[in-house]
Amino acid sequence: MTIREYIKLRKEEIKDLVNKMARPPFLVIVQINEDAGSIAYVNGKLKDAEELGIRAQLIKLPVDVSEADVMQVISGLNQDEDVDGFIVQMPLPVQIDEQKVKLAIAPYKDVDGFHPLSKLSPCTPKGIMNYLHHENVQILGKNAVVIGRSNIVGKPMAKLLLKESANVTVLHSKTSLEDKKFYISHADIIVVAIGKSGYLDHAFTYKPDAIIMDVGITRDENGLHGDAVPNLPVKFQSPVPGGVGLLTRLTLFENLLEIVGEKYGI
Ligand code: GUN
Numbered sequence: 001m002t003i004r005e006y007i008k009l010r011k012e013e014i015k016d017l018v019n020k021m022a023r024p025p026f027l028v029i030v031q032i033n034e035d036a037g038s039i040a041y042v043n044g045k046l047k048d049a050e051e052l053g054i055r056a057q058l059i060k061l062p063v064d065v066s067e068a069d070v071m072q073v074i075s076g077l078n079q080d081e082d083v084d085g086f087i088v089q090m091p092l093p094v095q096i097d098e099q100k101v102k103l104a105i106a107p108y109k110d111v112d113g114f115h116p117l118s119k120l121s122p123c124t125p126k127g128i129m130n131y132l133h134h135e136n137v138q139i140l141g142k143n144a145v146v147i148g149r150s151n152i153v154g155k156p157m158a159k160l161l162l163k164e165s166a167n168v169t170v171l172h173s174k175t176s177l178e179d180k181k182f183y184i185s186h187a188d189i190i191v192v193a194i195g196k197s198g199y200l201d202h203a204f205t206y207k208p209d210a211i212i213m214d215v216g217i218t219r220d221e222n223g224l225h226g227d228a229v230p231n232l233p234v235k236f237q238s239p240v241p242g243g244v245g246l247l248t249r250l251t252l253f254e255n256l257l258e259i260v261g262e263k264y265g266i
Contacts, residue, residue, distance in 0.1 A: 003238060006134055007246045011052060014253055018053045025260045026055040027111065027252075028077055028086035032065060032096065036219055038089050044249050052253055063093045070096055071104055078106040085111040085259045087252070090152060098151075108263075111255045114152070120255045125157040127247030128191060128213050129164075130254075135236075137189070137211060139164040145183050147171045147200075147227070148193040153215055157191050181205070192216060192227040200228035210234040215244045 001009075018024055027049060031042055042058060049056035061070065070088075077086045086109055088101050102114040113120030120126070132139065144166035148154040154170060162168045169183050184190060185205045192200055193215035200212065212234055216227030226240030238244055 001135065003131065003243050003246055006131060007250055010250055010254075011048075014052050014257065017257060021260070024053055024055045025084045025256050026057075026082055027256050028057050028059060028083050030059045030061065030070075030073060030077075030086060030088045032061045032070065032092055033063060033089065035091060037217060038091070041245070041249070042089060044245070045252060048249050048253060054253060054256065064095075065093075067096050067100065070101065074101065074104045078104075078109060083109065084263065085109045085256045087112045108259065111252055111259065112152075113156075113255060120258060121160060122152055122156045123251035123255065124153045124193075124215060124244060124248045125160050125191075126255075127251035128157065128215075128244060129160050130251065131247055132189070132211070132213075139166050139189070142166050142188040143183075143186050144168050144189040144191070145171060145187040146191045146193070147180075147184075148195075148215075150193060153191075153193040157193070161189070161191075189213070194227055196227055197225040198227070198229045200232065202229070202232070206232060206234045208233060208235065212237040213244055214238050214240050216240065217245060 029042055029045060031038060046056055046058060059073065061073065077083050088105065090098065092098055092101060105115055107115040107117040110118045110120065113122045139161065144161040146154050146158045146168065149170055149172045158168050158170050166189065171180050171183055181204055187210055188207060190210060190212045192212065195216050195218060197216070197218040197220065212228055212232060214226035214228045214237065217240055218225050224241045228237060
């Protein structure tokens, strides 16, 4: 099933669940940047919320806001009983400490699953795993290569793949090209998340049965591009746009429903 078909199916299931609730779940999104990727993601999330019957509110803070003021907003959201869950959109401006923000969000409201005590996993890696499961992709004993070691994708992705007994290798900016070529040529599952348009190209060799999940999304004058060039000689490659971004957005609402379900015992 394509990612778009899978999203449609899951959205129908979520809509049905929300319809049965006494009150719609309430999600708040805090945005403190003018980053083009974030704006696209936030607009997409607000659109999804409306479609799913979920209440959503965007709180936009000025990019020069102080860390103390951000902490106050987070503390207010933690205490507001009306708010079921919230996220603070990354990246953050330089004056705001990312780790402090992640730790300030109450774990029981942390839709992103960023807090170390959160039971939820970050949306992009979890969305990818859920899709792979839905497509019956075998993970146990398979060679999984994660390219990029960011806190919100690469590291949690590697952790989830390892939890399901894949042989996980994380490649990054300090890996030699020779080693990258070696690991990529042996990979069954490749997750690329480095934000470099067309990085995975025909100069690498791939297993014909490999699966590539492309997290990258870069905009230039010709449109949006993934970290992989289209039509690589593999079994499946997620498109950009219309691929992993949609899975991330979906998982945000799945996480919100998990929070609400736990809160009301449903
Ligand atoms: N920026 C890019 N992806 C994400 C995400 O999953 N959560 C948050 N909070 N910010 C992001």
